[in-house]
Amino acid sequence: MGPGPTVPTQRPFHSYSSFFLAHIVIDFVISTPAILSNAILLITIFRDSRRQKQLCKSSFTLLVMNLSLCDFISGAVPGCGSLYYDYMIFHTRTDEKLVGIRVMIITTGIITNVVGSCTVMAMSFDRLFAMESPLRYKTQVDVAKKKTKIFIIAVWIYALLFVGLSRIGISQEISTLLYCHLHLSLPLIILAVVFWESYHALRLHTNQVRTLSPTDEPMFYAHRKRERKVLKAILIVLALFYLTFTPQFIALNIAFFRPRMKTEVGFRSFLYTANKILLISSSINPFIYAWRIPKYRRAFKAIFKRGSMSNQQISNNAPRTISSRDARSADSLDTSVVSE
Numbered sequence: 640m641g642p643g644p645t646v647p648t649q650r651p652f653h654s655y656s657s658f659f660l661a662h663i664v665i666d667f668v669i670s671t672p673a674i675l676s677n678a679i680l681l682i683t684i685f686r687d688s689r690r691q692k693q694l695c696k697s698s699f700t701l702l703v704m705n706l707s708l709c710d711f712i713s714g715a716v717p718g719c720g721s722l723y724y725d726y727m728i729f730h731t732r733t734d735e736k737l738v739g740i741r742v743m744i745i746t747t748g749i750i751t752n753v754v755g756s757c758t759v760m761a762m763s764f765d766r767l768f769a770m771e772s773p774l775r776y777k778t779q780v781d782v783a784k785k786k787t788k789i790f791i792i793a794v795w796i797y798a799l800l801f802v803g804l805s806r807i808g809i810s811q812e813i814s815t816l817l818y819c820h821l822h823l824s825l826p827l828i829i830l831a832v833v834f835w836e837s838y839h840a841l842r843l844h845t846n847q848v849r850t851l852s853p854t855d856e857p858m859f860y861a862h863r864k865r866e867r868k869v870l871k872a873i874l875i876v877l878a879l880f881y882l883t884f885t886p887q888f889i890a891l892n893i894a895f896f897r898p899r900m901k902t903e904v905g906f907r908s909f910l911y912t913a914n915k916i917l918l919i920s921s922s923i924n925p926f927i928y929a930w931r932i933p934k935y936r937r938a939f940k941a942i943f944k945r946g947s948m949s950n951q952q953i954s955n956n957a958p959r960t961i962s963s964r965d966a967r968s969a970d971s972l973d974t975s976v977v978s979e
Contacts (some may be wrong), residue, residue, distance in 0.1 A: 640662035640799070658908060659729040667914055670718025672922040677711035680925040683938050685976050697780065698787035703928060703935075705791050706758045706876075709751040710921035716747040718918050743857060746802055749818065752884070752917065753798040756822040759877050761790060763833045766870050770840040773866075815891050823881060823888050830877060837870060865933070872931035879920040879927075 684704055720740055728734055734741065764784075769776040776783070804814045890910040893900055900906040928935045 641677050655730070655904075655908075656729055657723045662725045662915065663722060663729060666718060666722035669915065669918040670714045670722060671923055673710055673718055673918055676922060676925040677707045677714065677941075680707045680928065680935075681711065683935075698783040699769075701757055701763065701784060701791065702762045702765060702789045706755060706762070707925065709755045709758065710924055712747065713751045713918055713921045714757075716742045717751070717914075717979055718921075720744040720747075723916065724952050748917070749802055750795075750798045750915065753801055753818075753822055754794050755880060756826055756884075757794045757797070758791075759873075760826050760830060760833075761787070761794075762873050763830055763837070763856070763877065766838065766866070766873055767833055767837045769872070770837055770866055794935025812895055816895055817915075819888050819891050823858045823884055825882060834874065836870070841867060841870065868933070872927055875927050875931065879923060883916050883918075889913070911934055 681704060684700060684707075721744060724734075724737055724744065727737055740762055765787075801818070803812055804817070849867045886909075892907070893906065894910065929939050930936070
């Protein structure tokens, strides 16, 4: 009896050099703007708070700083870590010595995604409160800031505990399912209600403006316009966050309900790419704040204007210093010639 038909062996996932070369480029293109843009945003808020204390007057800015910190960490650890990981696989064709960095990338990515999802929800509730009760929102600034700080600390602790679910006996499959639905499915349902209430509050505020006297109308109209811009900015950030989260959500659910797909090269490529798509929102969020919210745009311009003015002053003072030194050296040379 002759030998049976040979089963074609599947190429190892790490042997696709062109795939990992493409991901090296993707990692660099996505992680670099995420690091730089969020670093600039954090520096801008910090410097503005030290000089004029305009941005840090509200709890909303604390939430923006927290989300920007998450985006910065996402670009620095999962972004740059993936760049190194892909380069090493492209160079060595194996990941045997990269288990530690892979665990670090996955763990940090889960933490930042959990914190980011909770922060986006908090920003939405903050805007709802600001539009439903604008006077209370302005008078309770200090209380709101304290509550926001407590919330931020609690969210980071929750994210760290969530990552450790596997250490208390919960399987990785159940942890993955909880990760998907607690931080995507459930927030989408809640946020749909929140934004509907926010839109209703904005329309109610518009109707109230129409009944005001001509002297008070411009002030309330400006306030309504400002709140609308902030609400649109949050809506764009939220939509971008969950759109970039969706491919990973789909891939993880497929892996849970169809475990045999984990060995397929096509599915592994999709899951691998879906993890990188998450970094897109981290790169774009700071530009959305500067584009849609005037106070952030003014702070950006003021900071960069101060920097350009200081550089110009340094360049203008340098020739004067050199010329004064030359004059002193010329005077000393003249006196020495006269004495001789």
